[in-house]
Amino acid sequence: MTGEGLSLELASGATTAVSSLPVACACLHNGRVVFSDGVALYRVGGDNDDSAAIPVRLTLPPVVCPGPARLGGLALDGLADGRVAITAVSDAGAEAWGELGPAGRGGLPGRAACRLGRQYGHVWSISLRADDGATLDVVALEARFTDLDRRP
Known part of the structure; x- marks a missing residue:
């Protein structure tokens, strides 16, 4: 599974735009979507998309x-x-x-x-x-x- 054009909030709190992140699994945890690439966890979210829609x-x-x-x-x-x-x-x-x-x-x-x-x-x-x-x-x-x- 791959995610394209997602805005991800990493554990450090930074918002990052990525393309073709290899997603091994995705789940809903405490009301937030969490992805894993098999090595690290990423949380979809953030409070700023610079007024641009985020395609998924x-x-x-x-x-x-x-x-x-x-x-x-x-x-x-x-x-x-x-x-x-x-x-x-x-x-x-x-x-x-x-x-x-x-x-x-x-x-x-x-x-x-x-x-x-x-x-x-x-x-x-x-x-x-x-x-x-x-x-x-x-x-x-x-x-x-x-x-x-x-x-x-």
Whole structure:
């Protein structure tokens, strides 16, 4: 997973703009999103973005299916003020696009889902891109696959 165009508040309190930070995992801790690259921890936040929206793009680790599978859609639990663009690419060269959102209301998490083009493959790479400046607080993501291997 990589994060691009994020403003990160490091343990020292400095605000830093980075690109292609290798993100091994991300979680919500005490109301803040925390990333790790496997070596250090980074907290997304800060109190100054110089009045510029901060675009967010997350590329998730590849999802390996036990056999050929169709990717039918993606569901997001959490808060998304605006539109979230979804891109999915399989090892078979299939590509699917979709949009979901908004999700949640009044500061409470909700659920949004999108259907994708029912493409197929064994390994899938899924990316999310939020509107500039829109809230994207992901609690859970669920990819919906249909197993195509019908052998007993």
